[in-house]
Amino acid sequence: xxxxxxxxxxxxxxxxxxxxxxxxxxxxxxxxxxxxxxxxxxxxxxxxxxxxxxxxxxxxxxxxxxxxxxxxxxxxxxxxxxxxxxxxxxxxxxxxxxxxxxxxxxxxxxxxxxxxxxxxxxxxxxxxxxxxxxxxxxxxxxxxxxxxxxxxxxxxxxxxxxxxxxxxxxxxxxxxxxxxxxxxxxxxxxxxxxxxxxxxxxxxxxxxxxxxxxxxxxxxxxxxxxx
Numbered sequence: 001x002x003x004x005x006x007x008x009x010x011x012x013x014x015x016x017x018x019x020x021x022x023x024x025x026x027x028x029x030x031x032x033x034x035x036x037x038x039x040x041x042x043x044x045x046x047x048x049x050x051x052x053x054x055x056x057x058x059x060x061x062x063x064x065x066x067x068x069x070x071x072x073x074x075x076x077x078x079x080x081x082x083x084x085x086x087x088x089x090x091x092x093x094x095x096x097x098x099x100x101x102x103x104x105x106x107x108x109x110x111x112x113x114x115x116x117x118x119x120x121x122x123x124x125x126x127x128x129x130x131x132x133x134x135x136x137x138x139x140x141x142x143x144x145x146x147x148x149x150x151x152x153x154x155x156x157x158x159x160x161x162x163x164x165x166x167x168x169x170x171x172x173x174x175x176x177x178x179x180x181x182x183x184x185x186x187x188x189x190x191x192x193x194x195x196x197x198x199x200x201x202x203x204x205x206x207x208x209x210x211x212x213x214x215x216x217x218x219x220x221x222x223x224x225x226x227x
Contacts, residue, residue: 021048022138025066025095029055029075042070045131046138061087066095068138074101074123078108082185085114098137100130104145109217112144112152113183119143151217168210176203177223180216 024046026039031054039050053064055076061084069088073081081099088094098119102108111117119137121130122145133143169177172193179189186204190197204219211226213219 021046022067023065024048024050024068024070025053025064026050026070026072027053027055027058027064028072035072041127041131042134046135062091064095069095069097070134071097071099072101073099073103078106078110079185079187082110082183085111085117086183089114089116096137098134104147109148109151110183112148113220120145120148169207173203173207173210174227176200177207177219177227180220181223181227 024042026035026042028035031052035052039052042048042050050070051066058064071081071084076084085097088097094116097114097117098121099108099111099117100121101123102120104122104124108120111120119133119142121133121143125133137143175193176189179192184192186197186200189200193200204216207219208214211219211222213222
């Protein structure tokens with residue numbers, strides 16, 4: 001989403017405008033003219049308030065007070081995104097989350113495991129399309145690209161045909177699979193089990209071979225059905 005290209009002709013809403021919609025926060029790497037115009041368009045479109053929050057200056061994730069959090073994924077790694085989603089879900093009252101500016105070439109399927117993630121909007125979307133999809137999400141719907149949903153359903157609709165393979169797993173491998181199901185990163189798993197990340201990766205390689213999976217998402221799906 002090229003904010004400068006898409007939103008440059010638009011005006012930021014006056015503070016005096018009446019706000020009647022849901023509260024929104026826009027978490028981004030950089031607060032600039034483009035992000036301000038984008039937030040203004042949201043305020044104008046949905047008659048709401050949209051606070052802009054810069055990630056580098058955010059002292060605590062609990063400081064975000066909004067019903068919906070628009071999370072700009074343009075300058076964030078998958079590992080950092082996963083940790084941020086973990087932190088948000090640990091809040092007493094997590095906000096509903098919409099990921100925007102998502103690179104469709106990245107491995108983003110894991111976000112579907114997080115309950116409060118309601119939508120994913122690719123960076124290629126035009127301004128009008130973004131507003132349309134946000135409107136549907138604010139109305140209580142979900143919105144994800146078709147290919148992401150296809151990948152997710154393909155993994156989770158496999159029949160329970162691998163139960164016999166569970167007996168080949170060691171106790172430590174079972175522990176790691178359970179931690180994967182809870183969306184833990186390799187670093188989190190290593191810290192929990194008091195081992196190195198290299199050891200965790202070695203265990204994962206053996207697990208994938210034993211249960212016939214290719215990646216973390218498939219392993220999580222297998223574990224949820226068979227452990």
